[in-house]
Amino acid sequence: MIPIIKPVFGAEEEKTVLEIIRSGQITRGKWTLKFKESFSNYIGATFCHTVCSGTAALYISLKAMGVNSKEDVVIVPSMSFMATIDAVILAGGTPVVVDIGEDYCIDPVKLEEAVEKYNPKAVIPVHLFGQPADMDRINGICGERGILVLEDAAQSHGAEYRGKKTGNLGDLAAFSFYASKNVAMGEGGAILTNNVDLDEKVSNWIEFGDHPALNLRITEFQAGIGYWQLKKLDEMNERRRKIAHLYNEEFKDLPGLILPKEFEGRKHVYHIYALRHPDRDTIVEKLIQKGIGARVYYEYTLHQLRNAEHLDCSFGEKVSREIFAIPVHPALKNEEVSYIIETVRDIINNL
Ligand SMILES: Cc1ncc(COP(=O)(O)O)c(C=O)c1O
Known part of the structure; x- marks a missing residue:
């Protein structure tokens, strides 16, 4: 059977996994830092946090945006993987679904209609199948009304919109490095932003301090594999x-x-x-x-x-x-x- 999806690993990934085993530093080490730095450089965003999945990245991004209660409406497209809507429900918000267009991404005309009707806190455009959503129009609708834009970039590593990488086109972005993704680690995710306030809020949700937080870290193995995947x-x-x-x-x-x-x-x-x-x-x-x-x-x-x-x-x-x-x-x-x-x-x- 020719599989629908197959990750491509080579000698670099093998060598790195072995090096990590031999080093004894299997979490919170140099590969996690190297991956984080190279991924944010590649996307062009200032801040990057690695987390254990794309679902976790979406969930934490929504919490950082202040999605907490039923009054917090978040618009999502009619077609995506279920994590896009589940993250909204788990965060405590109310998802409102808007149709997609011929690009299989959220339709900006329908989005505008929903924004007028529901006064949402945030919108999640999904760059579905690797196709960037129409971000200029989406940002145009959201920017003037103060609605936050969370890109679901789980399927779009390296995709570009008017010369800019997806993941650098909204207020926050969530990536997945699940086994099937264009950058594959087995499991993994990342949250990116250029906004210092949102970055601090993300940190508060995932780094233990004066705020209850979750441990969503990736291991050195995942980061080491991801580092070489990104190079390719x-x-x-x-x-x-x-x-x-x-x-x-x-x-x-x-x-x-x-x-x-x-x-x-x-x-x-x-x-x-x-x-x-x-x-x-x-x-x-x-x-x-x-x-x-x-x-x-x-x-x-x-x-x-x-x-x-x-x-x-x-x-x-x-x-x-x-x-x-x-x-x-x-x-x-x-x-x-x-x-x-x-x-x-x-x-x-x-x-
Ligand atoms: C569009 C989309 N959003 C979110 C996710 C969730 O990512 P993960 O499986 O890493 O939790 C996925 C992939 O699985 C996805 O395809």
């Missing part, structure tokens, strides 16, 4: 983009198939190569029979999943019935890419 990120993202562009070319004439779109000024890093087709379930089943690890991301919408307050989300609902993903990870060999292309073409042409 641009190269791995280029490989993802190359495969995705080849797919786009080879699939453009297939009946009923909707390809991922790229938008002017936005660099997509294809964490997931997502396609849509009305006969999605048949296609996914046939791909799996042929040894290709196709998968559905996501078969749910967030308002349906958590029975949340929402505006009309009929596009997201339609997408959740049609969307599926095929492998696009940098570990794919050229022969595997050719086999995937041939098989997808064959299945769709013979439906």
Whole structure:
């Protein structure tokens, strides 16, 4: 089976893990500091805290923004991984779900409507599948009303919006380094900001002091692996983009198939190569029979999943019935890419 996702590790990661074992310093050591510094430099943000998961990063960011009670409304898009909405619920706030657009990210027109109606404290744009959300329009809507913007950048390491990296485009950003992510540590996360007050509030939630706090640290092993993953990120993202562009070319004439779109000024890093087709379930089943690890991301919408307050989300609902993903990870060999292309073409042409 060609897996849907596979991390790429090399000699540097192996050597570093062994070095950490031999050193005896397995947490709070030089690799944690090195990773933190190189990640904030890479993204371009001033402050960075590593935490144990993307979910923890979202949760702590929301607490730092002052999301505590039901009156604290946080807007989330109709399509994302469930952690985006769960973090709001866990923080004690009220999530309100707004539909996505053709980029599969929050639709700024719908966002504006929701902002007028619900007076939210914060918005979480998700750079879904590696595509940056339309941050100028989102920041335009939020900035003038004092609404905080928390980027969910769990799927967008290295993606860019008008030349700036995602994770450096809002008030706070949450990353995940889960095993499947473009930077993979197994488990892990990071919170980034340029805002000194928010940074201090984040610190208060995760560093023991005069405020009750959580231990969400990563180990040296995770940081050491992440350090080398980051060094290879641009190269791995280029490989993802190359495969995705080849797919786009080879699939453009297939009946009923909707390809991922790229938008002017936005660099997509294809964490997931997502396609849509009305006969999605048949296609996914046939791909799996042929040894290709196709998968559905996501078969749910967030308002349906958590029975949340929402505006009309009929596009997201339609997408959740049609969307599926095929492998696009940098570990794919050229022969595997050719086999995937041939098989997808064959299945769709013979439906
Ligand atoms: C969009 C999105 N947000 C949040 C998360 C949560 O990250 P984690 O699994 O590291 O908790 C993930 C990934 O799993 C994700 O894809």
